[in-house]
Amino acid sequence: MVFWLILLGMTLATLAFLALPFLARARDERRGDDVAVYRDQLAEIDRDLGAGRIVAEEAEASRIEVSRRLLKAAEREKEAASDAPGVARGRRTAAVAFTILALPAIAAAFYYRLGAPWEAQPRPAVEAKAPAGLTLADMIARVEAHVRDNPSDGRSYEVLAPVYMRLGRFDDAVGAWRKAVELLGDDANRQAGLGEALVGQTQGEVTAEARKAFEKALALDADSVPARYYLALAAFQDGRREEARQKWTGMLASAPSDAPWTAPVRRALAEMDAQAATADPAAPGPRASDVEAAARMDQGQRNDFIRGMVDRLSDKLKQNGDDPEGWARLVRAYGVLGETGKAEAATADARKALGDSAVKLARFEDALKAAR
């Protein structure tokens, strides 16, 4: 209520101020005109002459020039004065009406469209009285503050990283896991966490970097579930379907009966089979079935086939260029087709499209290097 009164007050005050001239008694005073300027210019000549800055002949010449301007200005002034200054009541009424109607109408319309008046009310008490008064965001902020003050406390990073993961802040999660590894040393759990965060960053693709992390995790703990799962996924994404199947079924065989993670593994297996049957156009890379099909074709057919795929990928990237690995695949594909010009153009496009983010640019360059 107070808020609305304030808005109303602002509107009325502005209106009143704008309408002031209409209320005042009409004074037809002509302030500042060019006649005054030229009079001043004449006085200046006298001053200059007095101070010895100009000689008499020059002063005279200037005086004539300025006087001419002065005469002209004075003439114009007289003409203007004979033009009766328009004090048409009707026009003034119209102007006042326009001001008084248009101003609040425009303001109200815009505020109705753009404003968030509910934000002006004191926030509902829920938040203030939340249990222990802490939201997840507050807790994160606290740990972040703690980390800032104690930048060498590896434990805090280890606490933060999974929270970031859950919030989908994969970039932060990658950073936190890296810090944890750096400060606390290698550990299967941390490496696997880092791998998962990297996969999250690329929306599900197991990059070379992520694979390295999982391999480290597996070396430290041969039973690391995420490492085994994602390495199988990596094999699948690379088109090595049999290897992937073996790895996943292996996981299932060794699983304790109550393991909660068997479900996702089964789902992955089922998905793989389903994909082999019906090609999923949304899949990111060349699909396993496609690759197998390509293997059976002769060279010409294969090139046509690859070209079709490349065109699809290129169209996709044109619509959404935010995909470093996709770009790298495209460049690589042009390379395979021997179209170096297009490969270079694609590289340039990629850098342009990813230019906003140094991280993504680096990922693109890495992926490109890995492919060579």
Next chain:
Amino acid sequence: MIPEIGHYALILALAVSLVQSVVPLVGARTRDPVLMDVGTKGAYAQFALMCVSFGALAAAYGQSDFSVAAVYENSHSMMPAIYKFTSLWGNHEGSMLLWVMILALFGALVAAFGANVPTSLKATVLAVQSWIAAFFYLFILVTSNPFMRLAVVPAQGRDLNPILQDPGLAIHPPLLYVGYVGFSISFSFAVAALIEGRIDAAWARWVRPWVLLAWIFLTLGIAMGSYWAYYTLGWGGWWFWDPVENASFMPWLAGTALLHSALVMEKREALKVWTILLAILTFSLSLIGTFIVRSGVLTSVHAFASDPARGVFILVILLLLIGGALALYAWRAPTLRQGGLFAPISREGALVLNNLLLSTACATVFVGTLYPLALEAVTGAKISVGAPFFNLTFAPLFVPILIATPFGPLLAWKRGDLAGASQRLMFAFLAGALGVLVAFALQGKPAVALAAIGLGFYVVAGSVAELIERVGLFRVPFTTAMNRAGGLPRSTWGTMFAHAGLGLTLIGIVCETAWGLETIGAYKPGDTIPIGGYELKYEGIAPRQGPNFTADVASFAVVAGGARIGIMEPSKRAFAARGMNTSEAALMTRGLGQLYVAIGDVNPDKTTTVRVYWKPFVLLIWIGGLFMAFGGTLSLSDRRLRVGAPKLARNRARAETPA
């Protein structure tokens, strides 16, 4: 509640600007003083409302109110208070709000100090000014609203881009914007004059202070921005010819030309048509600069195409304002009567030459800045037009400007005496020759640098020549000369300072580029780096904790002539919130030169990459800028009127008559 009040104030300002766009104009056409007065009141109201709006946003930043999207995106509760405030304009939304805030401020200034301007001209100017304001209020509200709220309030902000967390940023954009936006006044005056159909010497006088004011701030803003880039970007460059810099440099060149052509118009009523065109073009260049910087075309033409709302909006504003003004100009200009006549060799002629060269230089920068963008838009090829292009095209244009600079003030109006002027510049020529000799003795080569140093000395000495001439120093008794110096118009002093500043900047540039020293290498603690008579002893690197960053601070003891003269501490800062690093260079001023140290990464073998520069006389570059701005200020404070055709009094007898 506060952000909502600020939001509403902005909306109300838009409403006022729409009323002010129409009513005073009707008043001016019908000579109704009451309607015309609405312009003045509206300008005050807009300014007051913008103060409320800007203040509200500042309060939101101050309280780290992360329910406001812009605050969340660009602030952090741990930032020092000063950066909380400056992050207000360290981003698109906030900087546009600052832009219109300054626009409203100028409107109010015209309302307050425009009392010497005829009422109807003033009303029209304020209406035109209000058109510009209305466009930009709309732009902000529709495409870049700084008051947008977040439904879920985050606990912590995302921090300001670390590179912008610097005192330089605190002052640089406001100065630059005052310059940019200040030219809107000369634009409004030009359009108003075309509407009114009356353009004469008096118009030039009325518009001149506004041009000067904008020019002073733009000069300071550019100098400040250059110094900021010099010490934050970490490799000691002070001018990059990058499009953002060019965007501010183009209006400066055009504004400088305008400043000079308005002088001719004021004194002799000549160059009217050209001056009006320059007034329109100068602000158009400011707008184009805003478009280049704000639409995102710079990052990539494609980025612009994928989110075109902002860019297209500014483009439409550009077309309407610039196109409209130029159309009006094309329609009205042919009806203007030409003013006073003059010989080619005269003060007017010199100023025309100045204008020709400055506008050509400006066109060069314009092409160099926009051509790559246009090419990318059409063919998709990304090329960069860098320093080599500008050095090749810009330098040959500026050499004649510099040669002509000292001549201008020495030539008389109407018909000048070139031989006489050269005679009076004799000592400036000598100073130039002396400069070449000194530089040759100290450095020897390269020849181009020697010539440029000579040119710099000549410009500085030549700028004093007019003064010496006018007070009759060495020809009349010293006390008389001093008395006369006191009686000279401030604008004469202003000219001297501004022109000398140009020479000083040139000397600084030449010394820095030709004789600067640079050492890059990997050093271990304990190593000594010799450079230009100094020795830097690397003492080690240690972590240090800042408010919202951690830093690795390296420490170098500086030794000169066997004595330890100080410690330099360059550092690398890591900002956790954005995961970004910045490099903080360390500077040590010795005379007018500077030692400059920046560190890179610490290598695996415990060495650190260190870059050390010795930059002789580098400070002159910015001191020259300060001189120019100071000259402008002196000229601005000269409220007296000057009239056409006074030739210097050489008659000694007459000169000695007391005033």
